[in-house]
Amino acid sequence: MNQVRHVPVMLQRCLDLLAPALAEPGAVVVDCTLGLGGHSEALLATFPSARLIALDRDQEALRLSGERLASFGDRATLVHAVYDELPEVLDRLEVPRVQGVLFDLGVSSMQLDEAERGFAYAQDSPLDMRMDQTTGISAAEVLNTYPPGELVRILRAYGEEKQAKRIVSAVVRERERDPFTNSGRLVELIRDALPQAAKRTGGNPAKRTFQALRIEVNGELSSLEQAIPAAVKSLAVGGRIAVLSYQSLEDRLIKQVLAAGAANTAPPGLPVVPERYQPRLRLLTRGAELPTEEEVAENRRAAPARLRGAQRIREDAL
Numbered sequence: 001m002n003q004v005r006h007v008p009v010m011l012q013r014c015l016d017l018l019a020p021a022l023a024e025p026g027a028v029v030v031d032c033t034l035g036l037g038g039h040s041e042a043l044l045a046t047f048p049s050a051r052l053i054a055l056d057r058d059q060e061a062l063r064l065s066g067e068r069l070a071s072f073g074d075r076a077t078l079v080h081a082v083y084d085e086l087p088e089v090l091d092r093l094e095v096p097r098v099q100g101v102l103f104d105l106g107v108s109s110m111q112l113d114e115a116e117r118g119f120a121y122a123q124d125s126p127l128d129m130r131m132d133q134t135t136g137i138s139a140a141e142v143l144n145t146y147p148p149g150e151l152v153r154i155l156r157a158y159g160e161e162k163q164a165k166r167i168v169s170a171v172v173r174e175r176e177r178d179p180f181t182n183s184g185r186l187v188e189l190i191r192d193a194l195p196q197a198a199k200r201t202g203g204n205p206a207k208r209t210f211q212a213l214r215i216e217v218n219g220e221l222s223s224l225e226q227a228i229p230a231a232v233k234s235l236a237v238g239g240r241i242a243v244l245s246y247q248s249l250e251d252r253l254i255k256q257v258l259a260a261g262a263a264n265t266a267p268p269g270l271p272v273v274p275e276r277y278q279p280r281l282r283l284l285t286r287g288a289e290l291p292t293e294e295e296v297a298e299n300r301r302a303a304p305a306r307l308r309g310a311q312r313i314r315e316d317a318l
Contacts, residue, residue, distance in 0.1 A: 124184030159212030
């Protein structure tokens with residue numbers, strides 16, 4: 001049921017960006033965020049000579065995608081791993097370089113749609129939010145045990161929540177009375193804590209807090225800080241990377257890594273730029289590309305998507 005409902009975001013544009021690198025026989029493409037396998041299935045179907053390596057930290061996603069991709073046989077290798085473990089995964093599979101890498105960041109449709117996972121603020125559910133339910137601490141534990149100052153920092157840094165202090169004061173007061181277990185109570189508390197003006201802008205007032213908790217629980221930004229440079233490093237010359245992000249913190253980080261790779265690092269004033277200072281990447285997108293209005297109309301989860309792409313044009317300097 002979930003698989004039918006799942007619509008991959010900006011699918012054709014991702015395929016077009018990666019296509020020139022995946023047409024050659026023996027090309028290897030990595031889907032660093034397998035989810036329900038929509039992008040992976042399209043990659044395998046579109047590039048019949050390519051081999052896929054797909055990573056996900058969510059065991060249930062791996063199980064469902066395994067069923068979906070079974071017909072592709074040994075062309076698809078599915079691995080239980082977080083995307084910052086890419087170098088170790090490639091090492092283990094004895095794949096020195098790859099021709100394509102795709103990231104589709106954010107929460108998968110399955111995680112949002114299954115109430116018991118606790119990602120969605122629109123329905124009351126246990127405050128879990130772990131993408132890998134076999135490890136780590138839940139959102140409830142973060143809320144109930146983190147010092148107030150740390151909670152304020154998380155809401156500000158990861159949720160860009162201007163009212164972080166008000167929300168945290170209410171959380172601390174409430175958790176002493178009764179620890180948090182469910183999302184409904186947290187949503188209500190946020191509504192009550194915010195001034196009227198803050199409730200009138202930007203959709204559900206709980207959205208930013210839930211985003212911040214999810215990023216903290218899953219270590220998303222710290223993983224991404226490691227993962228994007230590692231993915232660029234894994235590309236063979238001519239290889240391409242496409243990254244879909246859904247919030248400004250992720251997009252900023254991706255932009256910085258790709259822009260740094262595409263920059264000339266020579267000291268100013270050199271008449272000829274030596275090889276070691278030449279750019280390693282060529283940007284394939286002008287800024288971040290957005291989904292079309294038609295796509296957003298068909299799939300509301302595509303609305304915040306931002307797509308950036310780059311091509312590896314030379315080896316790293318020794």
